[in-house]
Amino acid sequence: MTSETTNSPMRRALPSMSVLGPVLALIVLVVIGASLNANFLGTANITNVLARSAFIGIIAVGMTFVITAGGLDLSVGSMAAFIAGLMILVMNAALPSLGVGVPIILLGMAVALLAGLVAGLLNGFLITTLGIEAFIVTLGSMGIYRSLVTWLADGGTLSLDFELRTFYRPVYFDGILGISWPIIVFAIVVIVGELLMSRAKFGRHCAAIGSNESVAHYSNVDVNRTRLLTYAMLGLLVGVATIMYVPRLGSASASTGLLWELEAIAAVIIGGTVLKGGFGRVWGTVIGVLILSLIDNILNLTDLVSPYLNGAIQGVIIILAVILQREAKAKG
Amino acid sequence: MTDAPVLSLRDVRKSFGPVEVLHGVDLDLRAGEVLALIGENGAGKSTTMKILAGYQPATSGRILLDGEEVSFGSLHEGEEAGIVMIHQEFNLAEQLTVEQNIFLGRELHNGWFLDKARMRRLAREYLDRVNCTVHPDTRVSQLSNSDKQMVEIAKALSRDARVLIMDEPTAVLTGSETETLFEQVRAMKADGTAILFTSHKLGEVAAIADHVTVLRDGAVVHDGRAADIDEDGMATAMVGRDVSDLYPDKAGAPDDVVLRVTGLDVPGHAEGVGFELRRGEILGIAGLIGSGRTEAMEGLCGLRPARAERIEIDGAKIDIRRPSDALEHGLCYMTEDRKLRGLLLDKSMRVNLTLQSLDQFGGLMIDRAAEERALDRAIEEFDIRAGRREMRVGNLSGGNQQKLLLAKVMMSDPSILIADEPTRGIDIGTKQQIYAFLRTLAASGRAVVMISSEMQEVIGLADRVLVMRLGRVSGTLSGDEITEDAIVRLAMGVGAGDSERAA
Numbered sequence: 100m101t102s103e104t105t106n107s108p109m110r111r112a113l114p115s116m117s118v119l120g121p122v123l124a125l126i127v128l129v130v131i132g133a134s135l136n137a138n139f140l141g142t143a144n145i146t147n148v149l150a151r152s153a154f155i156g157i158i159a160v161g162m163t164f165v166i167t168a169g170g171l172d173l174s175v176g177s178m179a180a181f182i183a184g185l186m187i188l189v190m191n192a193a194l195p196s197l198g199v200g201v202p203i204i205l206l207g208m209a210v211a212l213l214a215g216l217v218a219g220l221l222n223g224f225l226i227t228t229l230g231i232e233a234f235i236v237t238l239g240s241m242g243i244y245r246s247l248v249t250w251l252a253d254g255g256t257l258s259l260d261f262e263l264r265t266f267y268r269p270v271y272f273d274g275i276l277g278i279s280w281p282i283i284v285f286a287i288v289v290i291v292g293e294l295l296m297s298r299a300k301f302g303r304h305c306a307a308i309g310s311n312e313s314v315a316h317y318s319n320v321d322v323n324r325t326r327l328l329t330y331a332m333l334g335l336l337v338g339v340a341t342i343m344y345v346p347r348l349g350s351a352s353a354s355t356g357l358l359w360e361l362e363a364i365a366a367v368i369i370g371g372t373v374l375k376g377g378f379g380r381v382w383g384t385v386i387g388v389l390i391l392s393l394i395d396n397i398l399n400l401t402d403l404v405s406p407y408l409n410g411a412i413q414g415v416i417i418i419l420a421v422i423l424q425r426e427a428k429a430k431g
Numbered sequence: 432m433t434d435a436p437v438l439s440l441r442d443v444r445k446s447f448g449p450v451e452v453l454h455g456v457d458l459d460l461r462a463g464e465v466l467a468l469i470g471e472n473g474a475g476k477s478t479t480m481k482i483l484a485g486y487q488p489a490t491s492g493r494i495l496l497d498g499e500e501v502s503f504g505s506l507h508e509g510e511e512a513g514i515v516m517i518h519q520e521f522n523l524a525e526q527l528t529v530e531q532n533i534f535l536g537r538e539l540h541n542g543w544f545l546d547k548a549r550m551r552r553l554a555r556e557y558l559d560r561v562n563c564t565v566h567p568d569t570r571v572s573q574l575s576n577s578d579k580q581m582v583e584i585a586k587a588l589s590r591d592a593r594v595l596i597m598d599e600p601t602a603v604l605t606g607s608e609t610e611t612l613f614e615q616v617r618a619m620k621a622d623g624t625a626i627l628f629t630s631h632k633l634g635e636v637a638a639i640a641d642h643v644t645v646l647r648d649g650a651v652v653h654d655g656r657a658a659d660i661d662e663d664g665m666a667t668a669m670v671g672r673d674v675s676d677l678y679p680d681k682a683g684a685p686d687d688v689v690l691r692v693t694g695l696d697v698p699g700h701a702e703g704v705g706f707e708l709r710r711g712e713i714l715g716i717a718g719l720i721g722s723g724r725t726e727a728m729e730g731l732c733g734l735r736p737a738r739a740e741r742i743e744i745d746g747a748k749i750d751i752r753r754p755s756d757a758l759e760h761g762l763c764y765m766t767e768d769r770k771l772r773g774l775l776l777d778k779s780m781r782v783n784l785t786l787q788s789l790d791q792f793g794g795l796m797i798d799r800a801a802e803e804r805a806l807d808r809a810i811e812e813f814d815i816r817a818g819r820r821e822m823r824v825g826n827l828s829g830g831n832q833q834k835l836l837l838a839k840v841m842m843s844d845p846s847i848l849i850a851d852e853p854t855r856g857i858d859i860g861t862k863q864q865i866y867a868f869l870r871t872l873a874a875s876g877r878a879v880v881m882i883s884s885e886m887q888e889v890i891g892l893a894d895r896v897l898v899m900r901l902g903r904v905s906g907t908l909s910g911d912e913i914t915e916d917a918i919v920r921l922a923m924g925v926g927a928g929d930s931e932r933a934a
Contacts (some may be wrong), residue, residue: 294796300789304783310775313771315786316754317772318787
């Protein structure tokens with residue numbers, strides 16, 4: 100830290116704490132995990148951690164764009180639950196006519212993607228065209244989707260037909276070359292997201308809007324369209340995550356996707372994206388997601404600290420991440 | 432009065448990083464005296480005032496209060512000592528009422544509860560003293576700029592200031608409001624308050640100041656009684672050199688019309704604006720602040736809702752609905768507000784330079800190498816001086832920011848450039864560069880519209896001048912008709928002659 104204050108050329112040589120912080124935290128967690136439990140670095144555990152991270156991770160990549168462009172989406176958790184419920188209902192209903200097979204799975208996937216896209220566009224429309232604050236809009240839609248899925252399930256659980264579930268299971272549990280599908284899809288989403296954020300016009304426009312909306316407007320950036328696209332993209336990614344999630348449990352209920360929105364936002368912030376917008380990095384978000392998953396995993400594997408304290412530890416990490424961000428900003 | 436100074440600076444220096452911006456400033460504020468601190472933008476006036484009021488510590492040197500050396504650890508200590516500063520950008524809590532603002536931080540109590548009755552009575556009294564008719568319950572966010580200024584002064588009155596420091600208090604005031612302010616200043620002066628103020632309007636300085644201190648490039652270059660220096664003397668001291676060759680030669684014979692606008696309406700700001708722009712000319716747009724100049728041009732460029740009967744470029748009728756339409760037709764607007772609308776202060780020069788024309792730098796993916804080359808060219812062509820290539824644009828000086836903004840809008844290679852206040856808040860050397868650039872641009876077969884509040888600039892640079900008043904075009908001047916008097920008459924409505932208000 101001292102090198103930061105001395106002179107400016109030094110700063111370029113050393114990445115700042117906002118870059119190093121999350122990476123170091125991840126390494127420390129891996130070392131702690133490996134030293135506490137021999138199975139930690141085993142293929143089974145790593146696959147498990149990554150596959151479970153994939154849902155939040157895919158959503159968090161979309162959230163990175165929304166937050167970078169100065170927005171926020173609180174509705175993603177209940178949106179996922181609603182899409183899962185809808186998907187199960189449609190697939191069950193289509194079962195007599197389509198039978199168990201690839202077409203019905205494709206139908207379910209199409210429903211999930213479409214529902215996600217529409218839900219995202221709706222959030223985006225209310226926020227951009229009608230100019231209502233993102234916090235309010237998505238707080239509202241969060242309640243609406245959560246309530247809708249509870250209603251669809253009549254307060255209980257919506258379950259996919261047993262045969263269908265057996266047929267659909269491989270989408271979560273199988274993969275290519277021993278890497279399961281959720282991990283593959285997560286990796287693709289991350290790579291595309293990172294390119295889009297750091298190399299493409301879209302990412303540059305998102306950062307410009309989050310940094311200063313007026314400047315973006317005066318610089319011929321279509322502010323509303325870009326913002327709308329970030330919400331639509333997030334909705335679509337919630338759909339993608341749900342496609343991976345449904346075969347895991349084969350059911351949806353009022354508690355599906357509970358607090359996912361907060362985990363996704365936390366992962367984005369831990370990764371170094373600025374909460375009020377203007378700067379975002381997708382690879383940071385991935386590290387944020389992994390940090391949160393590893394904490395959970397380590398607490399479950401060891402009996403050092405009660406797993407019930409998971410939330411508290413995550414909370415501390417989030418606050419630390421924001422303090423690091425502020426330090427970086429004060430010096431930049 | 433010539434008794435001992437209340438507040439003094441002795442050999443005060445201030446550095447930001449490796450750059451020293453104040454080089455040993457001496458200054459004396461005396462009770463019952465008005466000191467005018469004048470200088471070009473960037474001369475160090477604001478920094479000097481902030482050090483006086485305790486907003487910023489000096490790097491070295493002494494601050495003397497009643498002859499005793501003091502160091503204000505915080506703004507609060509400055510206020511405790513009776514030093515009150517009124518900022519150019521107001522320091523009012525927008526969502527609180529006028530009365531709450533006046534007593535903010537020193538609310539009157541009656542036991543455990545706020546003494547609302549007494550605060551109301553006093554608030555009314557302070558507002559009356561500055562002839563301000565706003566109700567104490569009005570939210571500050573609903574006030575006009577001039578009312579906000581009056582509330583700031585009422586707030587200063589409530590502080591029983593011994594020393595009152597005002598940063599360009601008249602910039603947002605009309606002539607009569609300025610007069611009200613000056614009456615208050617005289618009253619406070621008679622009560623023994625030491626007053627320091629800055630202004631770019633030298634006429635005001637001559638009217639109100641007892642003592643004039645001129646800063647140039649961070650050093651005091653003149654210090655003496657106001658009676659001993661006239662306006663010309665002040666200007667010469669401020670600039671420090673002959674500025675008669677500030678403006679390039681004007682254009683020759685008028686060419687064909689490149690832009691013709693008729694019946695341009697911008698709801699709430701401008702109505703029925705029409706004008707012609709010829710190839711090779713610089714058209715100045717003058718008028719008071721709030722006359723709709725900026726809004727009309729923003730409307731023309733699709734930046735805000737507007738409707739026009741007809742817009743022609745090179746004789747062909749075009750429609751402009753959004754900024755991209757304007758850019759496609761070679762029409763580009765450069766904002767007056769480089770910090771809030773022009774540049775991303777947290778980003779690098781490269782990102783700022785290419786933001787408006789990212790399409791030139793690859794399709795979906797951005798070609799970074801091409802961006803770097805463009806930045807190389809811009810730095811060269813516009814003489815942008817930055818410490819480091821990757822530094823935040825917010826850390827560039829105002830002049831360099833302005834040059835970067837100009838480079839940014841020029842990336843889209845406009846055939847018609849509308850430059851709004853292109854030299855606001857920058858030093859005279861950079862001004863000269865920008866004037867030369869605009870003239871060269873016009874001479875290369877393009878056309879320039881320049882909106883400006885600086886009378887001398889309009890007269891010196893523009894080939895023709897369009898004057899706006901209350902959202903309408905009140906007249907067009909060309910050649911020898913372009914005089915300060917003629918512009919002021921049109922800007923104020925025929926018959927008026929108060930040149931101060933037109934600036």
